[in-house]
Each structure stands twice: as structure tokens, then as C-alpha cells.
Amino acid sequence: MSSFAQQATWIWYPGDYEIWLSNKMQNRRTERGTFFPVFWKMDNHYVLMDFYKTFTLQQPKEVNIYAEGTYNVKLDGKAFEGMPSVITVPAGTHKINIKVFSQATVPAIFVQGKTIVSDSGWLLTFEDKEWIDETGKTSDISATQWVNADYGSFNNPLSPPSKFSLPTQPQAPVSIIKNGNTSLIDFGKETFGFLQLHGIKGKGNINIIYGESKEEANSDDHAETLDRIQFNSTVNTDSTLPLSKAFRYVKVETTSGITVDSVSMLYEYADVKDKGSFACSDTLINKIYDVSKYTLHLATREFFIDGIKRDRWVWSGDAYQSYLMNYYLMNDDETVKRTIYALRGKDPVTAHINTIMDYTFYWFLSVYDYYMYSGDSAFIKQNYPRMQTLMDYCLSRRNKDGLMEGLPGDWVFIDWAAGLSKQGEVSFEQMLFCRSLETMALCATINNDATNANKYKQLAADIKQKLFSYYWNEQKKALVHSRVNGVASNNVTRYANMFGIFFNYFTPAQKQEIKTSVLLNDSVQKITTPYMRFYELEALCALGEQQHVLQQMKDYWGGMLQLGATSFWEEYDPSKKGAEHYAMYGRPFGKSLCHAWGASPIYLLGKYYLGVSPTSSGYATYKIEPSLGGLQWMEGTVPTPHGNIALRCDTKQIKIRSTEGEGTLRIKSKTIPKGNNISVKNIDDNIYEISIKPGIDYIINYKGL
Known part of the structure; x- marks a missing residue:
């Protein structure tokens, strides 16, 4: 390809x-063979788009044009005949x-x-506000709202965005147990992809039961995902099933009259x-x-999704944690942006994202x-109007x-x-609202919108003041859980208290009080999901409790690893036994055994043990506050926009x-x-x-404390 x-x-x-692709991806979900669509409003793309750009040429140039859809081309307002794939633009300035x-x-x-x-220098609009009067004069279109074009990594004119699919690679099972016309196939660990049946011959039915556990694959009545297929073939046939699934085990059962020689899969992944x-001195932490990492990679597809077996949807709370883990592992901006766009959808706003406040x-x-991790201010500016309407x-x-x-x-x-x-x-x-x-306010400032920046700051200050005047309980040394009809409850939960620590809303004294009265207090309802353990452990790390967190x-x-987990789960309660661990939502195998929010050690180890985080956008400035937390040694790399x-x-x-x-x-x-080329500043007792x-x-x- 030329330059x-x-x-x-x-x-x-x-x-x-991103909206179009997420619609396509999220509506692949099935439950026991039945189509299972999302719970919320689905937006769609604009179907008619006007693109333009003005160029100044020293000599005529030939231009190739490719488009997804039916199109026309105008040069300085004059249309070419048909849908030209090649045009010549004369010398001079032309639109x-x-x-x-x-x-x-x-x-x-x-x-x-x-x-x-x-x-991205092209401008475009979904409504050009143009009309022609009775004399043939074209209207003024100064009211048209033009925005800069967006793009991805599609640089081949013959591979348009609509043809995108994730790559695959063949994988073979690690063991097969046959019992008559039934085979229980083990792929060795949690995986995701398309099942392949080889050497199908005869007439009959093939029942396929997928399981993240052996128990699920053996449960014809309660497994979450399955395929039931009819075949009639007089010669050996291979078949790749059309929908990707999550599984470790697969049970393949054939009726009389039909045989299958072997089974494999195409592992599907985001590249x-x-x-x-x-890496560190503790082998268990290294395994975790x-x-x-494997859990996050499985849940990173076209977008950051929640889990690979059940929902396979883009949930904002799950994605938020995946973004943070991503910044310390893959640092892939494109998947972050795709997911943010898909979640936001279109105006008008008629409900909360995923319907959840x-x-x-x-x-x-x-x-x-x-913005902080990437330095991409253009994305903030592009999305600021959507932020305002939301x-x-x-x-x-x-x-x-x-x-x-x-x-x-x-x-x-x-x-x-x-x-x-x-x-x-x-x-x-109220904590999240504040x-x-x-x-x-910060994004308004980036957009030079001083009026709204001041408005949002004042609103935030008002909510923050109410957080403490309405919810702080001096006897309990904590924020209480709620107010009902204007009356504060006496119930203390961990959620607002732990977020307030890493949001830095509490005084140093209050932080220490909350550590004792809430975070290290077993009488406060414990957290059993990796989802909120993420934040609980982050709060403890922010308080310098890395040694405690390491043990946690x-x-x-x-x-989970002791129970044979090969990826981390949606929920884990150590008090449960056996197959109880797989149950959730009132279903024996409703729990996801590969859930993105289970991968939070990636973030915790990068930000609070290696101790690296940006202090201004795109790591223009950053801090390193390493904490061994009882480890003998640790080493690692934190990716930045242009290096590490x-x-x-x-x-x-x-x-x-x-x-x-x-x-x-x-x-x-x-x-x-002491060291080479360093200037040491003493900022407190034993802190440099x-x-x-x-x-x-x-x-x-140095001599560590």
C-alpha cells in the first residue's frame, strides 16, 4: 500500500x-436456546449523513471513493452523475x-x-438544514451543526467497518470422556468461542450442553446455554456453530442414526x-x-462486557472497573471509547444508563x-454535549x-x-452524584465553558455539604446508609464510606475513624461480590493498609483458585459448599464464573503496590508511591500513552x-x-x-519502614 x-x-x-456494533453484539445473547434481548432502550445510528471537507490543490488529483451505503458526490455544490468510485478534483480550492x-x-x-x-478533519452532519426556494436558490445552512468525523482502525478500503469481526484460533479439548452416545469434553479452562463438530454423518439430533463447570454441562434441565441441532447428511460433514458461547465443559449427545467423529472449537478473542x-515474591499473588489477566481478556470483546456466559452485555458499572484495570494492563484506548459511546447512546435521554442510577x-x-489516563482532550470535547444532556x-x-x-x-x-x-x-x-x-465542572473547564463549570462546582459543593449534614453520624463515626422521608437511618453500610475515602471527601481524622468503625468492623454487613470488594480494598489501600489487603x-x-477457578467469578461466598457456588438469581448455574469485575487485582497491584498513577492528563505528571505490603520484592510495568x-x-x-x-x-x-542523579526532598518524618x-x-x- 502506498504512503x-x-x-x-x-x-x-x-x-x-459503536452504537450499531453494540446492538449487534448484545443481541447475540441466548438463554437455553432462546433469544434474550437487553432490558433497556436501544438507540440506532443516523441513517443519512453528509460529509465534507475543503482542499487546496496545486494540480488536479484523482480520488477514489468507497462508501457503506448509497451515496452521491458533489464538487463545489455540483453533483456528479451516478455513484462515482473515482473523481478528479481540479487545481485550486474545492469543497x-x-x-x-x-x-x-x-x-x-x-x-x-x-x-x-x-x-478526522472531515466534518459531517445528520441534518444539513438545506432547502431550495421557488427560484432554485439554495437556503442558508448556517444553522447546521457540523462535528468532526470519528474513526477507528479500519484502514483498508475493502474492509469496511460493518465487516469487522473478532479474530479466532483453533483449540482442541484436553480430555474427552465417552459414555455410549454421550461425550463430556473438557477444554481445560474457561474459554469462549465457536464449537466445531467434525465428521458428522447420518440423520438425527445432536444435543449440546455447555457448562462453566462439569456439573452445569451434565445438567440437561438447568444449564444456562445449549444448542439442539438436526442433521441429515450421507457424507461426513463439518459444522461450526453460528453463535459463540462461554464454557469449559461441553456435553455432546447424539441420537441413534447420527455420529460425530470429533469436537474442537474456534477461540474468539479481542486482539x-x-x-x-x-510479578512479586509471593507465588499465590502471581497466580492471582x-x-x-485472563479474566479481563475474556471479558474484553468488541466492548468491555460483564461476563462471557450469561449477560454478555455492556453494563456501565462493570465497564467502569474494566476501564481502570485496562489502564494498568492493556491501556487500549479504542475499547474504552467504544464502550463509553455505546453506553451513552443518543438524545433524548429517557432513562438512566442500563436503567441504573x-x-x-x-x-x-x-x-x-x-482523559487522565490518555490525555485525549478531543474525546472530552466531542462528548461534552452528551454529558450535558445526561x-x-x-x-x-x-x-x-x-x-x-x-x-x-x-x-x-x-x-x-x-x-x-x-x-x-x-x-x-449522593456520593456518586457529587x-x-x-x-x-472539570470537563466544562476543558471545553472553556466557564459559566457551566461554575454552575456544576456550586451544585457539587451543595451535595457534598448535604452528604455530611444529612448522613454523618458522629456517634457511629460514619455516613449512614440512607434517609427516608427526611429522617436519617441508623444503619451503616460500607459503600458511601469507602468511596468517600478515595474520593478524598473525608478529613484525615475521619478517614481513620471510618477505617475502624466501618472497613475493619465485622459487625458492618460484609461484601461478597468482587464488584464492591474492588472499592473496599481500594479504600484500604488509600489508607495505607496494603499488608492487610494483600492477605485479603x-x-x-x-x-476461588482453591476451588478450581480458571477465571474469577461474579460472586464468591466462602461459606458455600460444592455446587452451591454456581447458583445465583434463583438458578442452579446462574452465576457467571468469568466476570470482568473479578479481575480487580490488576488495578490494585498497579496503582497501590507499584504505586503509579497520573496526576495530570496523559501522564504529563505522575506519582509513584510504591508499597510492598509485606512482599519481599515486586516489579512491573505501568503503560502510559507513549511508553511505560x-x-x-x-x-x-x-x-x-x-x-x-x-x-x-x-x-x-x-x-x-541515596542514588544516581537524584535530588531528595524531605517532606515529613521518614517520607521523602x-x-x-x-x-x-x-x-x-533506601531503608524501608
Whole structure:
């Protein structure tokens, strides 16, 4: 391919391809062979799109045009005949318009010339507000709202976005147990893909039962996923089943008159590579990290989904955690952006994201987090209007006290927890609402919208004040769970309290009080989902309790490994026995045994043990606060937008190399740290700071506390 062709890419209206692709992906879910659609409103792409760009040429240029849909091409307002695949643009300054209609796929174009190519510099609109009067004069179209085109990684004109599919690779089972006309096939670990039947011959039925566990695969009546197929073939036939499934075990049963020679699969995966790493002196932690990586990769598909067996949907709360893990492992911006776009959908807003109040707030937080880890301000600017309309929806649903309270149609989720009240004004929802308003203020500032930045700051300050005046219980030294009819409850739960710690809403004294009264208090209802364990352990890490958290990780995630887990689960309760572990939602095998939120050790180990996080967008500045937490040594890499930060640490020495940004290393040491090319600043008793510049190998000797 020539150099000019490499600069061209397929372009479309921002968010439209992501919405179209998510509709296609999420509606693949089946439950025992029955189509199982999502619970919420599904938006669609705009079907008619006008693209344009103005070019100045020194000499005539030939341009190739590809489009998904029916299209016309105009040069300086004059249409070419038909749907030309090649046009010649004369020398001079000229405007090219391409208008595309496509109902089934997203209107998209690929324009390829030596100096004229399709890229994000093209502008487009879904309504051009143009008309022609009785004299033939074209109207003024100054009211048309034009936006910059969006694009992905589709750089081949013959491979349009609608043809995208995840790659696959063959995998064979590790064992097969045959019993008459039944085979129980084990692929060795949790996996995902298309089952392949080889050498089918005869007439009859083939029943296929999938299982994340052996018990599920053997349960004809209660397995979550299955296929029932009829064949009539006089010659040996191979068949790849059309829908991908999650499983470790597969039971294949044939009726008399039909045989199957062998079974294999095509493993389907998102081709994103690991850029981050972690290893340490504790072999169990290393195993937990490796299984966490595998879990996240399985749940990373076209989008970040919740789990691979049951829902296979894009849930905002699940995705929010996947984004954070991704920043410390794959650092793949494209999957983050696709997922954020898909979750937001279109205006008008008629419900919370996924119908869940808290999931709307996680969406706001995810946008700003993406900016901090990527430095991509263009994405913030592109999405700011969508953020405003979604926040307007939230503001319109406040109660008389200006707080968020579940209204008809709202699902207040928080967590799966027995007996957890969702009534009234829940403190956890106000906590997320406040943070979302702060996020809006920051994004307004990025968009030079000072008026709204000030408005959102004031709204956030009001909610924050009410959090403490309405919910703080001085006797219990904690925020209480809720208010009902204006009366605060006496019930203390972990949720708002732990979020307030890493949101930095509490004073240092309050943080210590909450650590004792809530986080380390066994009388407060315990958390049994990896979903909220993520935040509970983050709060403890933010309080410097890495040694305690390390043991918690070994007990909790290690407990799943002891039970034979090859990926981490949606929920784990150590008190359960045997097949009880697979039950959820009133179904014997309803639980997902590969759930993205189970992979949180990736994030915890990267941010709170290696201790690396950005302090300004895109790691222009960052901090490193390593904490061994009882480990003898640890080493790892944290990916950044244009490189990485590599760190090795033991109780006596730290080695660091960074490829970009200005870092600040903060360490605790009994003596003044020493090393090459370092300037040490003592900021407190036994706490020191050292500046880290890119491209320098630092070896720092210290005496760890």
C-alpha cells in the first residue's frame, strides 16, 4: 500500500458505529436456546449523513471513493452523475461533499488520494438544514451543526467497518470422556468461542450442553446455554456453530442414526496486547494476577462486557472497573471509547444508563478517568454535549431537597447484598452524584465553558455539604446508609464510606475513624461480590493498609483458585459448599464464573503496590508511591500513552525508568535515600520525594519502614 493510502481511514459520525456494533453484539445473547434481548432502550445510528471537507490543490488529483451505503458526490455544490468510485478534483480550492444513506449499517466513507484522504478533519452532519426556494436558490445552512468525523482502525478500503469481526484460533479439548452416545469434553479452562463438530454423518439430533463447570454441562434441565441441532447428511460433514458461547465443559449427545467423529472449537478473542505487568515474591499473588489477566481478556470483546456466559452485555458499572484495570494492563484506548459511546447512546435521554442510577454516575466518572489516563482532550470535547444532556436528565430528577432518589423506572443497584435497602435518599447515590458534578465542572473547564463549570462546582459543593449534614453520624463515626422521608437511618453500610475515602471527601481524622468503625468492623454487613470488594480494598489501600489487603486478596481470590477457578467469578461466598457456588438469581448455574469485575487485582497491584498513577492528563505528571505490603520484592510495568513506567522495588532498593512525563517518587525510609542523579526532598518524618525524569535509569537505595 502506498504512503498516501496509509493515511486514509473509514470515518463516520461519532458514536454511531459503536452504537450499531453494540446492538449487534448484545443481541447475540441466548438463554437455553432462546433469544434474550437487553432490558433497556436501544438507540440506532443516523441513517443519512453528509460529509465534507475543503482542499487546496496545486494540480488536479484523482480520488477514489468507497462508501457503506448509497451515496452521491458533489464538487463545489455540483453533483456528479451516478455513484462515482473515482473523481478528479481540479487545481485550486474545492469543497467535496459526500452524502450517504444506509439503514442496515452505519453511513461511512473512505476517501483515498495522494493529498485528499478521509480522516478526522472531515466534518459531517445528520441534518444539513438545506432547502431550495421557488427560484432554485439554495437556503442558508448556517444553522447546521457540523462535528468532526470519528474513526477507528479500519484502514483498508475493502474492509469496511460493518465487516469487522473478532479474530479466532483453533483449540482442541484436553480430555474427552465417552459414555455410549454421550461425550463430556473438557477444554481445560474457561474459554469462549465457536464449537466445531467434525465428521458428522447420518440423520438425527445432536444435543449440546455447555457448562462453566462439569456439573452445569451434565445438567440437561438447568444449564444456562445449549444448542439442539438436526442433521441429515450421507457424507461426513463439518459444522461450526453460528453463535459463540462461554464454557469449559461441553456435553455432546447424539441420537441413534447420527455420529460425530470429533469436537474442537474456534477461540474468539479481542486482539489487544498486554503492555503492563506485575510479578512479586509471593507465588499465590502471581497466580492471582495471571488469572485476573485472563479474566479481563475474556471479558474484553468488541466492548468491555460483564461476563462471557450469561449477560454478555455492556453494563456501565462493570465497564467502569474494566476501564481502570485496562489502564494498568492493556491501556487500549479504542475499547474504552467504544464502550463509553455505546453506553451513552443518543438524545433524548429517557432513562438512566442500563436503567441504573449509579451506572449513570459511573459513566460520568469514566469519561474524566479516560482523559487522565490518555490525555485525549478531543474525546472530552466531542462528548461534552452528551454529558450535558445526561446531567440535565439527572438534575431534572432531583427531589425537593435536591438529592437523587429512585423514581419509578429507576433501578438503584449499589451491589448484590442480602437485605440491602434501596429506599429513600441513599448516601451512596449522593456520593456518586457529587463526584459526577465535579467531573462535569472539570470537563466544562476543558471545553472553556466557564459559566457551566461554575454552575456544576456550586451544585457539587451543595451535595457534598448535604452528604455530611444529612448522613454523618458522629456517634457511629460514619455516613449512614440512607434517609427516608427526611429522617436519617441508623444503619451503616460500607459503600458511601469507602468511596468517600478515595474520593478524598473525608478529613484525615475521619478517614481513620471510618477505617475502624466501618472497613475493619465485622459487625458492618460484609461484601461478597468482587464488584464492591474492588472499592473496599481500594479504600484500604488509600489508607495505607496494603499488608492487610494483600492477605485479603490471597484469602478471597485465592479461595476461588482453591476451588478450581480458571477465571474469577461474579460472586464468591466462602461459606458455600460444592455446587452451591454456581447458583445465583434463583438458578442452579446462574452465576457467571468469568466476570470482568473479578479481575480487580490488576488495578490494585498497579496503582497501590507499584504505586503509579497520573496526576495530570496523559501522564504529563505522575506519582509513584510504591508499597510492598509485606512482599519481599515486586516489579512491573505501568503503560502510559507513549511508553511505560518500569519499576522494581525491594526493602532496600528501587529501580525506575520512565519514557515520558515528569514523575514524583514518594517513599518511606528510615534513612535519607541515596542514588544516581537524584535530588531528595524531605517532606515529613521518614517520607521523602525524588523527581523522576524520562529516559534515565534510577537506582535508589533506601531503608524501608
